[in-house]
Amino acid sequence: MEPTPTPAGQPDDAxxxxxxLDAGQAERRAxxxxxxxxxxxxxxxxxxLEYLEGRMNFEVDGGLVVRCWTG
Structure with a gap:
């Protein structure tokens, strides 16, 4: 099975x-x-739930990123 390609308007990032990470550090890195x-x-x-290419979402609890997803 081929890997899922990264959409053109989105950085190749995990x-x-x-x-x-600390929320501020995560935002600067992104x-x-x-x-x-x-x-x-x-x-x-x-x-x-609309998908927006180039968007990184962080769920932040106590100043730390506990979940992260794109779109």
């Missing part, structure tokens, strides 16, 4: 690498790697 939109959310936030 979201799981951000888990455990922006430096080319993510155009970085969104930090508290646990249990209600959000829309």
């Amino acid at each position: 979201p799981q690498a951000y888990v455990g 922006r430096s790697r080319g993510w155009t939109t970085v969104r930090s959310l508290p646990p249990g936030s209600v959000i829309t």
